[in-house]
Amino acid sequence: MTSLYDxxxxxxxxxVEVRRIxxxxxxxxxxxxxxxxxxxxxxxxxxxxxxxxxxxxDTSGCGACTVLMDGRPVxxxxxxxxxxxxxxxxxxxGLATASELHPIQEGFKEEHGLQCGFCTPGMxxxxxxxxxxxxxxxxxxxxxxxxxNLCRCTGYQNIVKSVLWAAKKMREQNQEA
Amino acid sequence: xxxxxxxxxxxxxxEEVIAILDQNGGEAKVLAGGQSLIPMLKLRFASPARVVDxxxxxxxxxxxxxxxxxxxxxxxxxxxxxxxxxxxxxFPTLSQASSLVADPMVRTRGTxxxxxxxxxxxxxxxxxxxxxxxxxxxxxxxxxREIEARDFVLGPFVNALAFNEVAVEATVPPAKGKAxxxxxxxxxxxxxxxxASAAVALDVDGDxxxxxxxxxxxxxxxxxxxxxxxxxLVGKSLNAESIKExxxxxxxxxxxxxxxxxxxxxKRHIVETFVTRILSNIVNSEQKAA
Numbered sequence: 001m002t003s004l005y006d007x008x009x010x011x012x013x014x015x016v017e018v019r020r021i022x023x024x025x026x027x028x029x030x031x032x033x034x035x036x037x038x039x040x041x042x043x044x045x046x047x048x049x050x051x052x053x054x055x056x057x058d059t060s061g062c063g064a065c066t067v068l069m070d071g072r073p074v075x076x077x078x079x080x081x082x083x084x085x086x087x088x089x090x091x092x093x094g095l096a097t098a099s100e101l102h103p104i105q106e107g108f109k110e111e112h113g114l115q116c117g118f119c120t121p122g123m124x125x126x127x128x129x130x131x132x133x134x135x136x137x138x139x140x141x142x143x144x145x146x147x148x149n150l151c152r153c154t155g156y157q158n159i160v161k162s163v164l165w166a167a168k169k170m171r172e173q174n175q176e177a
Numbered sequence: 178x179x180x181x182x183x184x185x186x187x188x189x190x191x192e193e194v195i196a197i198l199d200q201n202g203g204e205a206k207v208l209a210g211g212q213s214l215i216p217m218l219k220l221r222f223a224s225p226a227r228v229v230d231x232x233x234x235x236x237x238x239x240x241x242x243x244x245x246x247x248x249x250x251x252x253x254x255x256x257x258x259x260x261x262x263x264x265x266x267x268f269p270t271l272s273q274a275s276s277l278v279a280d281p282m283v284r285t286r287g288t289x290x291x292x293x294x295x296x297x298x299x300x301x302x303x304x305x306x307x308x309x310x311x312x313x314x315x316x317x318x319x320x321x322r323e324i325e326a327r328d329f330v331l332g333p334f335v336n337a338l339a340f341n342e343v344a345v346e347a348t349v350p351p352a353k354g355k356a357x358x359x360x361x362x363x364x365x366x367x368x369x370x371x372x373a374s375a376a377v378a379l380d381v382d383g384d385x386x387x388x389x390x391x392x393x394x395x396x397x398x399x400x401x402x403x404x405x406x407x408x409x410l411v412g413k414s415l416n417a418e419s420i421k422e423x424x425x426x427x428x429x430x431x432x433x434x435x436x437x438x439x440x441x442x443x444k445r446h447i448v449e450t451f452v453t454r455i456l457s458n459i460v461n462s463e464q465k466a467a
Contacts, residue, residue, distance in 0.1 A: 016182070036185030036228065037179060037181070037182055042179065059178070059219070066282055072257075073282045075286075079286065080230075083211070126281065126282070147280055147368060148280025148281045148282045148368050
């Protein structure tokens with residue numbers, strides 16, 4: 001597969017430099033030929049058709065496009081796809097299994113953590129990165145960890161509740177395990 | 178929005194980076210964390226012919242202390258490495274700034290040294306480095322040289338590196354005596370650039386200030402070096418009078434402009450307030466500790 005601007009999936013024009021990269025996306029290795037200038041957000045959305053990663057502001061300001069790269073949250077609109085070569089990327093599509101929601105997704109459902117839903121994938125991935133480092137965060141710590149993710153519905157109160165709900169559920173699951 | 182076309186190199190050594198920079202005569206740009214460069218590429222404010230990605234170079238992620246207490250920060254040390262660091266106890270100015278740089282995702286990826294090189298007049302780290310008397314180690318075809326942080330920022334988004342040099346490390350000297358200091362920043366929302374910020378770093382012997390450093394972000398066309406202004410504290414102890422004198426001197430050194438973030442006089446007032454607050458906080462915490 002080749003992914004280029006203006007001509008996604010088409011063969012590159014003469015003289016256009018492409019790189020073959022292999023990125024592990026949600027557990028599966030994906031090999032794509034990309035222009036060096038291709039942004040990770042566009043690799044995910046256009047080439048791999050994983051449109052759960054949302055492009056919000058396009059200027060590195062809103063956090064809607066947040067994904068995890070090697071477990072840490074990054075703005076996928078501010079990372080080149082070539083820089084993800086050989087790394088693990090997790091998107092919102094990687095959270096749920098076929099039969100079960102991830103506890104963070106459940107939390108957003110239980111606590112009504114979304115209104116329009118546009119910021120939600122980025123919120124959930126920032127939350128996942130937080131809970132991996134800090135399974136029992138305070139409300140302040142949740143707010144701080146989500147401070148790079150904007151919600152234009154301003155539904156922060158319930159988003160924070162959702163993450164705290166998920167944290168509790170994940171701690172309980174870990175105790176049972 | 179996406180960048181214009183560029184050629185891409187991901188060399189495995191600093192020497193290769195320098196060779197590529199040298200061969201491309203100013204048309205190549207080093208990519209570290211990319212949290213400033215990639216937005217600039219997308220906006221087409223920058224359209225270099227080559228991008229030289231240094232993320233694949235091993236051994237640059239470190240930050241560590243020399244036996245004499247000098248802090249060394251490698252070119253790929255990320256903001257969050259400093260935010261979660263356990264060795265910044267003697268560098269309160271840096272540790273206080275570390276969680277105020279941009280937002281969590283930018284801190285995951287962006288680098289300390291890259292931020293210095295970007296030389297944004299509103300950048301946090303340049304202010305801390307100038308206040309602390311830090312240095313930037315540049316490597317070029319003729320080897321390494323040290324550049325004082327106060328000489329490194331030449332103007333808005335202009336640093337002192339030659340086209341064929343790359344900044345490989347930043348160093349911060351240890352305090353002589355006790356290290357005290359702080360960093361305060363006013364931003365319109367979390368993650369924004371500074372409307373105004375102040376970095377203060379003091380070396381204190383007993384209760385006498387032996388060295389005083391200060392720099393400001395957001396209140397000039399480049400990071401404002403207020404080291405001379407705050408040096409009136411040297412030889413004195415911190416008290417209401419000396420704090421007032423220092424805060425006024427630093428505020429006078431600011432060169433704020435009126436813009437959408439606030440008026441010139443407002444920003445100058447913020448600077449004076451921040452310096453007063455940092456110095457007063459130092460007095461209060463020292464009294465508590467005693």
